[in-house]
Amino acid sequence: xxxLSNAAYQIDGQPMFKVLDQVxxxxxxxxxxxxxxxxxxxxxxxxxxxxxxxxxxxxGDTHYTNSMGLFELRESVAETTLKSRGFKPDLSQVLITPGxxxxxxxxxxxxxxxxxxxxxxxxxFPTYFSAIKFxxxxxxxxxxxxxxxxxxxxxxxxxxxxxxTKLIIINSPSNPTGSxxxxxxxxxxxxxxxxxxxxxLSDEIYSRSVFKDxxxxxxxxxxxxxxxxxxxxxGFSKAFAMTGWxxxxxxxxxxxxxxxxxxxxxxxxxxxxFIQKAAIEAINGDQSSVRMMTEEYSxxxxxxxxxxxxxxxxxxxxxxxxxxxxxxxxxLGMTGEExxxxxxxxxxxxxxxxxxxxxxxxxxxxxxxxxxxxxxxLALSKMKETLKNRG
Ligand SMILES: Cc1ncc(COP(=O)(O)O)c(C=O)c1O
Numbered sequence: 363x364x365x366l367s368n369a370a371y372q373i374d375g376q377p378m379f380k381v382l383d384q385v386x387x388x389x390x391x392x393x394x395x396x397x398x399x400x401x402x403x404x405x406x407x408x409x410x411x412x413x414x415x416x417x418x419x420x421x422g423d424t425h426y427t428n429s430m431g432l433f434e435l436r437e438s439v440a441e442t443t444l445k446s447r448g449f450k451p452d453l454s455q456v457l458i459t460p461g462x463x464x465x466x467x468x469x470x471x472x473x474x475x476x477x478x479x480x481x482x483x484x485x486x487f488p489t490y491f492s493a494i495k496f497x498x499x500x501x502x503x504x505x506x507x508x509x510x511x512x513x514x515x516x517x518x519x520x521x522x523x524x525x526x527t528k529l530i531i532i533n534s535p536s537n538p539t540g541s542x543x544x545x546x547x548x549x550x551x552x553x554x555x556x557x558x559x560x561x562x563l564s565d566e567i568y569s570r571s572v573f574k575d576x577x578x579x580x581x582x583x584x585x586x587x588x589x590x591x592x593x594x595x596x597g598f599s600k601a602f603a604m605t606g607w608x609x610x611x612x613x614x615x616x617x618x619x620x621x622x623x624x625x626x627x628x629x630x631x632x633x634x635x636f637i638q639k640a641a642i643e644a645i646n647g648d649q650s651s652v653r654m655m656t657e658e659y660s661x662x663x664x665x666x667x668x669x670x671x672x673x674x675x676x677x678x679x680x681x682x683x684x685x686x687x688x689x690x691x692x693x694l695g696m697t698g699e700e701x702x703x704x705x706x707x708x709x710x711x712x713x714x715x716x717x718x719x720x721x722x723x724x725x726x727x728x729x730x731x732x733x734x735x736x737x738x739x740l741a742l743s744k745m746k747e748t749l750k751n752r753g
Pocket of ligand 1: 610
């Protein structure tokens, strides 16, 4: 086998796709599986969005487009940002990307040099770790502690800043914990980063999924207006159930967005225009499906978390946002990985172990509540049965 580049050996990818392979193999063998592993809404994309996409294809929107994104979509993004975050970015600060995941790579590539440090939430979204390693930088994990309801705390983060810190990634609401960072912590993180010249990548892909009964969404961009050191990552996958469409949005300082745009142009050329037209409808069209989905997630979360807490040996905080619950299973005398294996093989329930998200979560399991209340109740009773039979 011919040797590849050093960087190629540093790519880890996303563990959830490996689990999906394993689960699909079991399904091909005829096993029935209840799915709670992928962060993939079970709702279909709302029909008004699909209709615009199809119409656009029929109208011949099948050519290359401006690599920064369609003017109309960037204008809609700027207007929505004004409503949701209180400032209107210039269009030169807005980049439309093929999925939000790509923004993580573009940002790290354009901000961080080899050997420099990036502070990342641990547990956190696996792409952060994989992209940092691939770029030859060093991930410095900031622990999200169970005793703090897994919220990222300024005091934990402050201690980790060194001369080499170039970027801090925050993610609120969080994948995998469902926690929302407090406004006060975000303000302090921003002030410190501003003073020390450190970029903040604020992953806000779940910003539309903060539950009314649990705090409020806040972004460092509300202070910085993305003029100096704050870059917002946002996307359509979660809020509009558009995971397969592959479209995201970055808003940031002009000089950074310009370079990220050139990187996108080099790798992807542009995002297909019919996808962008559908995204305009997602933002500007009827929002009742978005509200319905968030309300449904909120109900499912309560059924799931109350059910988990009724099992001896499992404890779980009520998530404040996103689509994930993150129970601690150590009271069962098992690691998260052992629990996941037991549930997949004996109960036909697919979950992800906390260990897929960093070094601080071996006792935990991520459960994505993108399944009906009926199936959540079924999974809870299967869990109880399997744990009872284990003796
Ligand atoms: C925290 C976080 N950021 C970014 C993404 C990427 O989203 P997408 O590439 O589907 O737009 C995800 C997807 O699961 C996520 O959970």
